[in-house]
Amino acid sequence: MKYAAPRGTKDILPNETPLWQWVEAACREVFELYNYKEIRTPVFEATELFSRSIGTSTDIVKKEMYTFPDRKGRSLTLRPEETAPVVRACLENNLISPDNLVKLYYFGPMFRYERPQAGRQRQFHQAGVEAFGSADPLLDAEVIQMSVKLFEKLGLKDLEVDINSVGCPKCQPKFREAIKKYFTQNITKMCADCQERLEQNPLRILDCKEPVCQKYIEKAPAASDYLDPECKDNFEQVLKSLESLKVRYRVNDRLVRGLDYYTMTTFEVVSKQLGAQNAVCGGGRYDDLVAELGGKPTPAMGFAVGLERVIEIIRQLKIENRQLKIGIELFVATIGEEARKVGFDLITKARENGISSDIDYLGKSLKAQMKAADRMNAKYVYIIGEDEIVKRSAALKNMKTAEQKEVGFDGLIAEIRKGVK
Numbered sequence: 378m379k380y381a382a383p384r385g386t387k388d389i390l391p392n393e394t395p396l397w398q399w400v401e402a403a404c405r406e407v408f409e410l411y412n413y414k415e416i417r418t419p420v421f422e423a424t425e426l427f428s429r430s431i432g433t434s435t436d437i438v439k440k441e442m443y444t445f446p447d448r449k450g451r452s453l454t455l456r457p458e459e460t461a462p463v464v465r466a467c468l469e470n471n472l473i474s475p476d477n478l479v480k481l482y483y484f485g486p487m488f489r490y491e492r493p494q495a496g497r498q499r500q501f502h503q504a505g506v507e508a509f510g511s512a513d514p515l516l517d518a519e520v521i522q523m524s525v526k527l528f529e530k531l532g533l534k535d536l537e538v539d540i541n542s543v544g545c546p547k548c549q550p551k552f553r554e555a556i557k558k559y560f561t562q563n564i565t566k567m568c569a570d571c572q573e574r575l576e577q578n579p580l581r582i583l584d585c586k587e588p589v590c591q592k593y594i595e596k597a598p599a600a601s602d603y604l605d606p607e608c609k610d611n612f613e614q615v616l617k618s619l620e621s622l623k624v625r626y627r628v629n630d631r632l633v634r635g636l637d638y639y640t641m642t643t644f645e646v647v648s649k650q651l652g653a654q655n656a657v658c659g660g661g662r663y664d665d666l667v668a669e670l671g672g673k674p675t676p677a678m679g680f681a682v683g684l685e686r687v688i689e690i691i692r693q694l695k696i697e698n699r700q701l702k703i704g705i706e707l708f709v710a711t712i713g714e715e716a717r718k719v720g721f722d723l724i725t726k727a728r729e730n731g732i733s734s735d736i737d738y739l740g741k742s743l744k745a746q747m748k749a750a751d752r753m754n755a756k757y758v759y760i761i762g763e764d765e766i767v768k769r770s771a772a773l774k775n776m777k778t779a780e781q782k783e784v785g786f787d788g789l790i791a792e793i794r795k796g797v798k
């Protein structure tokens with residue numbers, strides 16, 4: 378019997394995790410620079426949380442959720458996204474109050490039952506932020522700027538923000554009506570998904586990537602024509618704030634987000650370094666979600682980043698990450714049983730001093746140990762045989778430069794510290 382990872386899931390192997398850790402550290406650093414704090418929620422929630430928030434007419438809720446009854450028959454769902462769980466956690470723990478701006482970030486696996494294809498997995502990972510409690514356009518601009526800063530930090534270039542406003546609950550229905558009316562004329566010539574969307578979620582037709590639908594989408598009414606004066610004014614202020622923060626943006630009135638709960642500002646960060654599918658993250662406002670899930674009306678804004686995609690982009694663009702932690706600092710190669718004991722004492726002392734180190738456990742020859750050290754990406758190898766034990770001194774080899782230097786047992790740690798700096 379051979380086991381395999383479930384379809385649509387992937388192991389992230391030790392040769393890949395340094396890059397993941399580096400990306401996660403960059404996220405953490407940027408988010409905390411803007412005073413966002415980490416929140417961790419369970420990977421499963423009551424099913425209703427998602428059907429209520431994401432919308433029963435979305436593909437996610439209709440076809441893509443991992444939903445199952447637990448042993449007591451309660452319907453649970455593996456989280457397909459993290460905004461609703463964060464809102465739920467905030468309400469349950471009373472984090473949201475009128476005089477408090479709550480800024481949170483998260484990391485973690487999400488689950489959607491999709492057809493696995495390049496860049497699409499059933500278990501995938503996201504990082505994201507959510508800010509609750511302010512409708513200030515400057516907060517929109519801050520969140521957007523932060524997302525751009527994150528991708529700059531990760532080494533992406535030619536970044537631009539695609540931005541739109543989809544209006545508030547007062548004006549969005551008019552736009553929705555206009556969209557519905559417009560597409561009704563040609564809907565039979567459009568793709569099956571769009572035909573389904575027309576009744577339940579017409580805005581999502583604007584998101585369709587099917588070539589057959591594009592010529593109709595191009596001429597569709599624009600959200601900007603239906604914004605009421607307040608929404609129009611708000612959008613202008615967001616754009617002005619972006620200008621003052623020197624964030625490059627492009628108003629894209631085709632931009633709507635896939636989920637039902639978005640209001641007002643929606644945005645994507647795109648990089649011109651990438652081809653047609655050039656968006657690297659997306660987000661926006663969702664001012665009604667907190668009330669929808671049982672809280673007091675609370676304006677909110679956030680974005681999420683797909684980490685698999687970011688990792689893939691970094692690999693494709695061969696962005697060099699000097700900070701990647703691969704390998705160890707010291708490998709002690711030994712010849713004979715006595716040398717192994719001495720070597721083991723030395724790596725113990727090295728570890729106590731914060732120097733990552735290792736030794737052979739397989740009884741390998743010196744040549745094989747050198748090879749192993751090379752595979753481990755050891756920075757230094759210290760080679761101990763019988764003579765070395767007597768003189769309490771041995772050759773320290775720098776694996777990069779191949780230089781060798783005689784170093785006493787007692788001076789080893791100081792010597793490595795010098796080199797590591």
Ligand SMILES: [Zn+2]
Binds near residue numbers: 547548549604607
């Ligand atoms: Zn409005």
Ligand SMILES: [Zn+2]
Binds near residue numbers: 571585587590
């Ligand atoms: Zn379509």
